[in-house]
Amino acid sequence: MTLNHSQSKSSILLSVDKLTKIFKTQQGLSSVELTAVDGANFSIRSDQPEIFVLAGESGSGKTTIARMILGLVEPTSGTILYQGRNITKLSQREKKSWYFRQVQPIFQNPFATFSPLKKIETYLFETALNYHIVDKIRLHSYVNEVLNSVGLSLAEIGGRYPNELSGGQAQRVSIARALITNPTLLVADEPVSMVDASLRMSIVNLFRELRDKKGVTILYITHDLATAYYAADRIAVMLAGWIIESGSVEQVLGDPQHPYTQNLKQSIPTPDPDKKWNDLIRLEAIDTDSIQSGGCKYVGRCSRETDLCRTKTPIDFNDNGRHVKCLLPDINVNNEVIN
Ligand SMILES: Nc1ncnc2c1ncn2[C@@H]1O[C@H](COP(=O)(O)OP(=O)(O)OP(=O)(O)O)[C@@H](O)[C@H]1O
Numbered sequence: 001m002t003l004n005h006s007q008s009k010s011s012i013l014l015s016v017d018k019l020t021k022i023f024k025t026q027q028g029l030s031s032v033e034l035t036a037v038d039g040a041n042f043s044i045r046s047d048q049p050e051i052f053v054l055a056g057e058s059g060s061g062k063t064t065i066a067r068m069i070l071g072l073v074e075p076t077s078g079t080i081l082y083q084g085r086n087i088t089k090l091s092q093r094e095k096k097s098w099y100f101r102q103v104q105p106i107f108q109n110p111f112a113t114f115s116p117l118k119k120i121e122t123y124l125f126e127t128a129l130n131y132h133i134v135d136k137i138r139l140h141s142y143v144n145e146v147l148n149s150v151g152l153s154l155a156e157i158g159g160r161y162p163n164e165l166s167g168g169q170a171q172r173v174s175i176a177r178a179l180i181t182n183p184t185l186l187v188a189d190e191p192v193s194m195v196d197a198s199l200r201m202s203i204v205n206l207f208r209e210l211r212d213k214k215g216v217t218i219l220y221i222t223h224d225l226a227t228a229y230y231a232a233d234r235i236a237v238m239l240a241g242w243i244i245e246s247g248s249v250e251q252v253l254g255d256p257q258h259p260y261t262q263n264l265k266q267s268i269p270t271p272d273p274d275k276k277w278n279d280l281i282r283l284e285a286i287d288t289d290s291i292q293s294g295g296c297k298y299v300g301r302c303s304r305e306t307d308l309c310r311t312k313t314p315i316d317f318n319d320n321g322r323h324v325k326c327l328l329p330d331i332n333v334n335n336e337v338i339n
């Protein structure tokens with residue numbers, strides 16, 4: 001992948017290069033291959049904390065990318081570099097002592113990550129002790145400090161079990177648990193989709209605050225375009241395992257180039273800070289069976305497709321930090337081919 005002119009190698013926190021995941025599943029007697037992520041490229045800078053949104057319709061491969069970054073799924077091919085190091089090559093020891101402190105997950109359903117039989121504060125204490133973040137003397141004050149950074153305190157949640165918390169509080173506790181190791185990167189997969197509509201905005205604002213006050217970078221995964229528009233500094237839009245357009249939110253959602261992103265933009269309301277957007281604007285799921293191999297994956301839904309689009313796979317073009325995967329000549333004219 002060619003880096004754009006404003007990024008040198010040393011200013012890259014996370015770099016995903018030609019990342020591919022093919023799942024093999026058994027259907028009856030035959031084994032079927034499904035390409036969940038197909039040569040995805042993107043990078044997140046380290047010189048300035050940002051919210052990098054990975055958006056896309058259901059089944060487009062967002063969670064699979066998150067799980068590969070979190071070391072939960074092994075890539076079929078391609079690389080994931082974190083601070084220049086290939087994470088799939090790290091030993092278990094390096095993962096525990098370095099990578100898993102630096103990169104912490106936040107999942108969709110906070111209640112699923114907590115046992116109903118365990119007091120919620122136990123998770124925070126255990127994480128701090130397991131990672132040797134503080135000694136027992138400082139444990140309470142440290143955990144309380146971290147809870148304060150998500151708008152909670154030990155006085156408020158101490159002694160409580162998960163079912164005694166609201167969805168918003170539970171998600172705040174899971175964000176606090178992720179912050180215990182003082183991470184640089186949070187990987188948040190649909191973190192507000194199970195939170196009450198009225199509390200969603202406050203969680204998204206919390207991510208913005210963590211970026212600004214604690215310098216945490218957030219990979220924010222969503223299929224809700226309103227949140228994406230509101231929260232993102234930069235965004236990558238996925239379609240059936242491809243990243244079809246990425247760049248700053250102004251570039252990609254403000255002035256989309258790919259016909260797919262242009263189509264999506266029409267469903268985004270004009271940003272209005274006073275507006276309480278309670279409705280998620282969901283990207284529709286695609287019928288993956290309709291995708292033909294060889295051509296562009298948007299064929300069949302694209303209003304501008306040509307004969308070439310049906311047979312030739314588009315390559316990524318880089319135009320001033322924006323990457324577009326499209327064959328249309330008015331989109332890729334004079335741009336630099338990056339793979
Ligand atoms: N472990 C697995 N085995 C087989 N197929 C899988 C597995 N995990 C994901 N898939 C398939 O890979 C594709 C991408 O799934 P993924 O969960 O990454 O999508 P997503 O973009 O996160 O979708 P959603 O918005 O619904 O969460 C889907 O077709 C899914 O069925």
Ligand SMILES: [Mg+2]
Nearest residue numbers: 062063064189
């Ligand atoms: Mg998902």
